[in-house]
Amino acid sequence: ACSSQDAADMFMRDLRERFVIEEGEGKEIDFLLGMAIDQDLAKGTVSMSMEALITRLAEGILTKEELERSKSVDTPMIVTPLPKLAERTVPKETFDYLSVVGSLLHISNCVRVDIATAVGILSRHAATPGPAHVAAAKRALAYLYRTRSLGITYFRSSPGGSAPVIYE
Numbered sequence: 001a002c003s004s005q006d007a008a009d010m011f012m013r014d015l016r017e018r019f020v021i022e023e024g025e026g027k028e029i030d031f032l033l034g035m036a037i038d039q040d041l042a043k044g045t046v047s048m049s050m051e052a053l054i055t056r057l058a059e060g061i062l063t064k065e066e067l068e069r070s071k072s073v074d075t076p077m078i079v080t081p082l083p084k085l086a087e088r089t090v091p092k093e094t095f096d097y098l099s100v101v102g103s104l105l106h107i108s109n110c111v112r113v114d115i116a117t118a119v120g121i122l123s124r125h126a127a128t129p130g131p132a133h134v135a136a137a138k139r140a141l142a143y144l145y146r147t148r149s150l151g152i153t154y155f156r157s158s159p160g161g162s163a164p165v166i167y168e
Contacts, residue, residue, distance in 0.1 A: 028041075034106070034107075035049065035111060045153055045154065045156070047151055047153040047154075048111045048152050049111060049149070049151030050111050050112065050148075051149055051151075054107065055145070055148055057103055057141065058070070058141050058145035058148075062141060062142060067145060069142065070143070070145045071146060073139060073142040073143045073146050076117075076118040076143040076144070077121065077136060078136070082132055083130065084125070085128040087128055088129060089128075089129070090129050095134045100141065101119065101122045101126055101137060104118075104141070104144075105119050112144065114147075115140055118136075118143075119140065121136075122137055122140065
């Protein structure tokens with residue numbers, strides 16, 4: 001985030017006056033908030049993936065049979081609309097719907113925008129999930145598990161640095 005090493009050193013010096021910051025902090029990172037981060041400053045790329053988090057989440061929620069069936073899941077959601085229920089029919093003890101949807105939301109916000117629509121639809125039913133909602137959440141998770149190696153890469157737009165592109 002700094003234009004030069006001198007600016008970075010000054011920024012870290014100012015931060016150390018207010019906070020306890022260990023030596024080595026403020027350098028390139030490999031892992032943050034469940035994201036594996038690969039930075040190549042020479043190429044001007046930053047790649048992020050959540051493969052480990054997705055694998056752990058899916059293996060903790062889906063059964064072995066569901067994990068096996070995930071190999072055939074090509075989309076995060078089917079087109080059949082989810083019913084709007086008046087009350088919760090799947091107890092939290094049976095399936096913690098809100099926790100799963102929250103995890104999916106985190107993954108969607110960080111690197112997997114391809115599930116954003118599915119997560120938005122699942123979120124609408126957070127207070128009153130039923131069996132169809134649980135199946136839909138598991139399908140989104142199965143899709144993520146099948147495509148867990150996908151991530152996102154940001155590229156520097158020009159050799160001199162990145163500049164925002166403005167459209168009218």
